[in-house]
Amino acid sequence: MSSHITDTSKVATSNSSAAVAKKPSKVGAAAGWADERLGLAAMGKKNLRKVFPDHWSFMLGEIALWSFVVLLLTGVFLTLWFRPSMSEIAYNGSYDQLRGIMMSEAMASTLDISFDVRGGLLMRQMHHWAAMLFIASMMIHLLRVFFTGAHRKPRELNWVIGCLLLLLGTLEGFTGYSLPDDLLSGTGVRAADGFIKAIPVVGTYVSFFLFGGEFPGEAIIPRLYTIHVLLIPGLLLALIAAHMLLLVYHKHTQWAGPGRTEDNVVGYPMLPVYAAKAGGFFFIVFGVTAIMGATMSINAVWKFGPYDPTKVTAGSQPDWYMGWPDGALRIMPGIESHIGPYTIAWNIFLPIIVLPGLLFTVLLLLPFLEAWITGDKREHHLLQRPRNAPTRTATMVALMTLYGLFWAAGGNDIIAILFNSSINDITYFLRAAVFIGPVIAFVITRRICIALQRHDNEMLLHGYETGVIMRSADGAYSEKHLPVAPEKAYAWTVRDRGHVTSIEGPSTDGATAEDANGVPAPKGRLAGVREKVRALYYADDVQKPTAEELAEAHHHAEHEHALQAALDGHAADGHQFDDHGGSVSENPLRGGEH
Amino acid sequence: MRLLNRSAASISRHRRRRGAGLVLLLMGLLLSGGLYAAFSPSSTADDARTQAEMVENGRRLFLTGCASCHGQNAEGLTTINGQMIGPSLVGVGAAAVDFQVGTGRMPMAFPGVQAPEKPEVYNEEEVADLAAYVASLAPGPAIPSEEDYSTEGMSEEEKEAAIVRGGQIFLTNCTACHNFTGAGGAMPHGGYAPSLLETDPKHIYEAMLTGPQSMDVFSNGNIPPEAKKDVIAYIESMREQPGYGGFGLGGLGPVSEGAFAWIAGIGTMVGFAVWIAAHTTRSQKKKGHAA
Structure with missing residues (x-):
């Protein structure tokens, strides 16, 4: 019976794990030989399954x-x-x-x-x-x-x-x-x-x-x-x-992001x-x-x-x-x-x-x-969006601008022949630009970051613009806003609050001004400078909205939406706002926007 | 930009030239009908014309097209402040005229740091007449003949030796301004050493001989005529050379290489990084829900 013969072979293969213990495969034998001498298995078991997060920018290094x-x-x-x-x-x-x-x-x-x-x-x-x-x-x-x-x-x-x-x-x-x-x-x-x-x-x-x-x-x-x-x-x-x-x-x-913590x-x-x-x-x-x-x-x-x-x-x-x-x-x-x-x-x-x-x-x-400026001694494993650290982002952009201007100066002759300009004029321009350019870049970048922070808050509080224009009974036009996806809102709001310190206010790095006996903590000679720099560092930083502000904004949106919906005649999507859970992503209005 | 300038300049120049030509023609008709033939494009009797005729024609052309800057007797003109309008051409020789007018640099379209190369305004015969006139003012370098700069008639070995010699002369004397491939380079105050990649061998020879604009004069005592020929042989051999390393990136050196490393190299790599990160294992793929 030929079928009987194939059956036995099947039995043999299905029991292969048991067979390994007795007679290992060649690869297994080699691995075992190496492991007995190098102890790779214990190390590999831990490290081969090490988890890395996924993002394109993590691949630049x-x-x-x-x-x-x-x-x-x-x-x-x-x-x-x-x-x-x-x-x-x-x-x-x-x-x-x-x-x-x-x-x-x-x-x-x-x-x-x-x-x-x-x-x-x-x-x-x-x-x-x-x-x-x-x-x-x-x-x-x-x-x-x-x-x-x-x-x-x-x-x-x-x-x-x-x-x-x-x-x-x-x-x-x-x-x-x-x-x-x-x-x-x-x-x-x-x-x-x-x-x-x-x-x-x-x-x-x-x-x-x-x-x-x-x-x-x-x-x-x-x-x-x-x-x-x-x-x-x-x-x-x-x-x-x-x-x-x-x-x-x-x-x-x-x-x-949701589930991602420090x-x-x-x-x-x-x-x-x-x-x-x-x-x-x-x-x-x-x-x-x-x-x-x-x-x-x-x-x-x-x-x-x-x-x-x-x-x-x-x-x-x-x-x-x-x-x-x-x-x-x-x-x-x-x-x-x-x-x-x-x-x-x-x-x-x-x-x-x-x-x-x-x-x-x-x-x-x-x-x-x-x-030193922020006094932040905590460990950080979650990344910050560049806009949420305006001074830092602006500092690097200023440095990049300086680098770029020096770079341009290094190619001044090539610039002169490619753009039909005078090498002397380029040189005079750059002599001033290396001092002025970074300052301009710093200010502009910082303001852009702060504007983006405001924009985030705007989106969190009032939702994103759908492009749907509503007309009320008395002829007024308004644009319909919908809340941002909760995952996104979560990622945007995972950031510190209350880092802003005034010049006279206590530092936020946990150092108490007085110890248990009421003796003021010794202040370094640079403490005053540090306070001032810190105030500048955080100046105009926009705080994320509080829970109350969010609730208030959503309530307002709901009210507005209800008014609009009544005139809309259809799609009274009021339920989107009471618990903006899964329904948001299914909303066709969201289209490809994420 | 340079291209735009050139085309704009060429339009205005043509307009000016046609008007000038007409006036000249009328003048000629009024003075003597016989002179008409000399201005007619159908006239091909170059060899038949005497030196005196050429000088006379050249002088007329000069008075119309050049004298406004260089003076009626080519003595050069200055403003009342002593600023130069046009230099004296006495003694610059026929070679200088052939270079400046033959490459379209003269007449200048407008005053500037440097006269750019542009389509020629005068035909070959007119250039020869102008050159004859300027040469008649005082002795100066003559227009080189073809055997002065052509490697034709040399044996392979002679030619190779000439190229090797010429390369060393080129690297010693020319690359400092014209760049190692002859692609050109910047000079102070908006001046530039032009690219040699397309220049006619005769004009390279004349430039060395006369030192136009910012360029030094490489007289025959400095670089002997045979060495000038070697330099031209080297430049021509570099033009014929295949791009061994691939696309030459403009032949401008490390600046263009750096630009390509950043734009093409890093640009491509980052593009791939984004692509790899966008394609990852998913336990499930729901349409419109991918984050």
Whole structure:
């Protein structure tokens, strides 16, 4: 009986779980072998099901992570052919226009990678594009974190690590940009030498130490190479690991919503959902970088030719992430002072050494400054909508404006030729704009945030505009409003109330003005300043409506609606307002609006 | 913007030129009927014309189209404040006229920092006449002949060597203003070094020889004639070069690369992030209820 035979096989498969205990499958055996030695199961059981919340903006940092992986992969490929040496040789590769020209081995090997190594140019271009995307994605990630308040306690240190990653990424980019020893990168190194020499007193010593003598010397390319392929990548890897461990430890922040609190994380488990999403995203990042590397020319070193201190080209700019200090340098008036035989070149020292250091420090301290101003010592795991922290949002927009204006200054020559304008006028304009622009941006952003807060309140109290115009018996027209969806209303109203403090009022950070014995708490010298700054920080902040206000508004709406409905002749939807539960989302008037 | 300016300028220039041409024609008819033939477009007897005829024609054209700024004897004009209206052309040579008028830079449509390149106002014959007239004022660089700037007749090896030499001269002397691809660059006060990507080899040679507008003069003592030829050979080889790395992004260097990294690169990645976040596992999918 053949059916009998198939039956037995079915029995065997259905009992497979029991069979595993006796005779494990090959995969199971391997897993068991590894687990006995590494203890992966216990760790995996906990972490593979770790929950992450879902939002597109949470994936921006991932772009940086995956670009870094692309950088490592393509970078390893490049090291196989790149020769970090400044000894002069005659180029004899396939690029006609430079054949026979004396150049450093670094430049010659870069040309070899571009023209004689199979896939070399693609790898070079992918590496360069990935570097640009790495830093750009770190920056947009930073902006997302700051705008949503994800830098608040307990994540301040992760903010610091992130800032260090941005700094190191920039340095890594600069060292890599300098390696090919072409005309453009050599000009960059020459400029860097000038920047270092502009530091009073120690400048020349540092420069001689770095270059192993007077610029350019023979040492700088090998030294930059070691820094580029070993030192900074090692630091980057360690800091990325720390950054992500802290992410796992703190758990990811989430947007407020029904069921989402400060004590939980609502989302999907790492396995299988995020393994698929993040894994897939890696391939997308790799793919986009590959397409860019294959179709868009970047740093065509063969057109620049080898570096030679007697040559320079128009359009000598650093890569974009170094563009803003370059811009500050370009618009700085030529101020220098002379002390005896010594010159202090303020026009170089201030914009390129002091300013970046100062702004980086500000960036690093932003979470601490904010905590100091607000006195908020609580942990925050729910994100804030940017409008609900108007001063913070405005601060970052002001910083972005400053950055953007410096950026524009860095490309002033390109702007001049593309827009047929005078480079002098652009420079004069930007000299003023870098001071005025951020202030204007701050004020405008802050007012927009406050206006949006008011708009939220308006929507909560009076509902959204349906576009349905009602006419009353005596001819008056009015627009029908409907309440916003409860999930939305909930998410909008999950925010603190009563953070506003007056200058004379007590601080809200829980510190009592007097202790049990009536002794006033010691006030620091800065306490007065802090009170004032805090008052400004919260000034004009719009509070969310109270429960009474909401009830009153709904009652009013109900009344109005009843009046309208009586004239309407149909759709007396009064029940929507007594318990605006599920009925709202089914209302056809809502249409696609959410 | 530049395009708009150009087309606006060309319209006004044509109008002006036609009127001027008519006046000139009437003048010619009144003075002597025989001169008519010289202004007629059907006249092709270039070679037959004597030098004296060309100079005389050139002088007439000059008085009509150029003298208002450069003076009736090309001595240059200044305002009573001493500001220059047009420089003296005595001694600039035929090459300068051929460059300025042959590329449409002169006559200028309106005063400005720099005369932009635009469609030519005068035909080849008229340019030659103007050049002959200016050259007759004082000795100056002559219009180069084709063998001065053409690589034709060179062997492959000679040509390659010329390109390599020319590249180094180009990178030393030209890129500082014209950019490494010859795409052009900014100069102070709204001036600019124009793009060399489309420029006629003869005009490149003349520009080096005469140093028009903001440009330096690269005299034959500075860059010898053979080296000028090398530079032109290099520029032409770069034009013929395929885009090895792909789309060249305007050949403007790191600024345009940065713009593309942000707009194309980050734009695409963020777009994908939004797409991935929008497609997620759902226990149920109810129409119109997705949040």
